[in-house]
Amino acid sequence: MANKKEFLKTIIPPLFFIAAAHYLLITRLLPSFPVFNTSLLIIVLFLVILILTVVFDKSRFFLGLLFALSLFGINFSGGFPPDFQNSPLLFVLLLIFWGNLFYLALSREKGILSSPGKTRIFIILIQLVAFPLLIFPNQDWLDKIYFEFFDAPGNISPASLLLAIMGLGFFFFCAVGYIRRDPTPVTLGAIWGASFSPFLYPASNQVWIVFYLALIAFVIFRLVIDLYILAYLDELTRLPSRRSLQQDILKLSSPFSIAMVDIDHFKRVNDRYGHATGDQVLKFVGAILQKHSRPGKPYRFGGEEFAIIFPGKNKDEALPYLKDLREKMIQRPFYVRGKNRRRKKPGKNSSRRLGNKIKVTASFGLADNENFPAPGEVIKAADKGLYKAKNKGRDRIETTR
Numbered sequence: 001m002a003n004k005k006e007f008l009k010t011i012i013p014p015l016f017f018i019a020a021a022h023y024l025l026i027t028r029l030l031p032s033f034p035v036f037n038t039s040l041l042i043i044v045l046f047l048v049i050l051i052l053t054v055v056f057d058k059s060r061f062f063l064g065l066l067f068a069l070s071l072f073g074i075n076f077s078g079g080f081p082p083d084f085q086n087s088p089l090l091f092v093l094l095l096i097f098w099g100n101l102f103y104l105a106l107s108r109e110k111g112i113l114s115s116p117g118k119t120r121i122f123i124i125l126i127q128l129v130a131f132p133l134l135i136f137p138n139q140d141w142l143d144k145i146y147f148e149f150f151d152a153p154g155n156i157s158p159a160s161l162l163l164a165i166m167g168l169g170f171f172f173f174c175a176v177g178y179i180r181r182d183p184t185p186v187t188l189g190a191i192w193g194a195s196f197s198p199f200l201y202p203a204s205n206q207v208w209i210v211f212y213l214a215l216i217a218f219v220i221f222r223l224v225i226d227l228y229i230l231a232y233l234d235e236l237t238r239l240p241s242r243r244s245l246q247q248d249i250l251k252l253s254s255p256f257s258i259a260m261v262d263i264d265h266f267k268r269v270n271d272r273y274g275h276a277t278g279d280q281v282l283k284f285v286g287a288i289l290q291k292h293s294r295p296g297k298p299y300r301f302g303g304e305e306f307a308i309i310f311p312g313k314n315k316d317e318a319l320p321y322l323k324d325l326r327e328k329m330i331q332r333p334f335y336v337r338g339k340n341r342r343r344k345k346p347g348k349n350s351s352r353r354l355g356n357k358i359k360v361t362a363s364f365g366l367a368d369n370e371n372f373p374a375p376g377e378v379i380k381a382a383d384k385g386l387y388k389a390k391n392k393g394r395d396r397i398e399t400t401r
Contacts, residue, residue, distance in 0.1 A: 010183045011174055014190030014218050018197060021214035025207060035205045039076050042212050043069070049219055056226075059112040060104045061219075063120060064188045067097055068195040068215065075198070075208050085199050086158055094162070094196055098169050100124065101192045105176045105185035159200055166193050187222050191215065234300035236279055237286030245299040245307055249375035252311055257318040257368035258375070259296070259308040260382040261289070264361045264394040266304035273356075277336055281360060284334050292328045296321060307379070315368040315399050322364055322397055330395075334360045363389035364397040371401060 024030050046069045053062040074080060084090055110116035156164075173189025176182075194215040201207045232244040240248070249258075263285055270278040282304065289298035289306055296308040296318065308325075310318035336356040365385025372378045385400040392398070 007174075007178050010177060010186050013221055014186065014193075017214040017218040017221075018190065018194055018211070021194070021197065021211045025201060025210055030206070030210065033209075035209065038209050039072075039205065042072065042209060042216065043076070045216050046072070046212075049216065049223070052223060054112055056223075057109075057111050058226075059110055059114075059117045059120070060107070060184050060188060061223075062112055063104055063124065064101055064191040065219065066124075067101065068191050068212075071097075071195050072208060072212055075205070080203070082203050085203065090158075090162070090199055091165070094165060096127065097195070098192055100127070101188045102169075102172065102176075105173055105188050109184075162196070162199060166196060169193070183222075187219070190218060194218070234286075237283055237300050239286050239290060239298055239300045239306070242299065242301055245301065245309070248297070248299075248309060249379075252309070252369075252375055254369055255312065255314045256375075256378075257310045257313050257315045257366060258378045258382045259310070259318065259322055260301070260365045260379070260386040261285075261298075261306040261308065261362050262386055262390065263304040264363055264390075269358065273336055280337060281334060281358070284360060285329070285362065288329050288332060289325070292325045293321070307382075313368075314370060315366050318366060318368070319397070319399070322366060326362070326364065326395075326397060329360065329362060332360075334358045361395040363394045365389060365400065366397060367400040 046065060050062060050065055050069070053059075053065065081087070104120075110120070112121075170189045170193050173185045173192070177185035177189075194211050197211045198204075198207045232241055232247075233239070234241045263281065266278065266281065269281055282300075285306070286298070286300065289308065293308050295313070296310040299307045299309070301307045308322075310321070313321075334357070336358060363386055365382040365388065367378050367381035367385060369375070369378050372381050381400040385398040388400075389396045389398040
C-alpha cells in the first residue's frame, strides 16, 4: 500500500461486508432459512477456502481462517453456554485470538508446510491445550474481578466494552498494514472482528450464519483481488504488468501513441551495487512513471523496460508529456541504500549519510498509430525509436514515423 488512497481501498471492503451484516440483523431484513443446512454449507465453504489458501501458500490467511472456523465449530456444536456473552471467558478468548492474529500480522509470509509454518501450527496447538488448563481452574477468580468491574456504578456494559476492544484491535491491524504496506494485516483484523461480532447480539445461530457468510464473501473478494494483482500487476514496481498491457492495447481507439522506456546503464548498476540496488532503481523509476506519466498509463514491460500508453494522443501531442517526464527523472536523485540509511524521507544536508548518489536516466522511443494501425506494430515502432535513442547517446527521446 503505497499511499493513503490505496490504504483506504484496503480497509473499505472489510468494513462494508461487516457493516452489511450488522445492517441486515438490525433491520431484520433476513429471510428465513434452514439454520442447520446453512451452517453445514458455511463449514464446506470454509474448507474450500482453506484448500485455496494451501494451494496459494498463504499461511497467514490459512491460520486466521482456521481460528475463525474453530469458533464457528464450537458454536455449531453447542460449545458456548447461553450466557457466554456475559462471561469473562469471552474476553479472554477475544484477547487470545487477537494476540495470535496480531502476531501473524507482524510476521511475514513463511508458507504453511515450511519449517516456520509448522512451528506456527505447533504453537497454536500448544495453546489449545495450555489455555484451558490455565483458565478453567482460575475461573472463579476471573468471575470475581469481572463482575466487580461491571457491577461498579458508571462502568460501561460488557457489549460496549467488547465493541470498544474490537474497534481498537482492528485499528492496530490497520496500522500494521499501513506501515508495512501489506493488506494481509487488515484482512486478519477483519477475520478477527467478524468472528467475534456475533457475541454483540443475543445468542442465535442465525447471527453466526450472517456474520460468517459476510466473512466468506469478504475473503473470496480478497482472494480474487490477490489473484488479480498476481496476474496483472508487477510485484516489484506495482505497475500494471505486460499481460495487462496486452489486454489494454486491444481496447484502444484511434488516435493513440505508445512510448517505450528503458533505464540507461542498468546493467552497470547491477554489476557495481548488486541486484538489490537494481530492484530499488526499478521501483524508483516505476514510482516516477506512476506519478508523472499522466495522461499516459505506465506498464512494466520486462527487465528494465517500461511502456506508456497515451490514449487519444498522437505522438506530437504525447511528446510534451514525455519531455516533462524525462525532466522529472533527471531532477530527482537516487541514493544507494547504505547500511545505516533511515527509512524516513531525508532532510537537507543528509545525502552524505544515505550512500552514493546515482543519476538515473532513461531513453525513450515514441510512435503513434498513424502509419501503424495495429497496436503491436506501434510497440515495435516505439521500440525502434528507443534503440535509436540509445545509439545516439541515451537520455533522449526519439520518435518513429
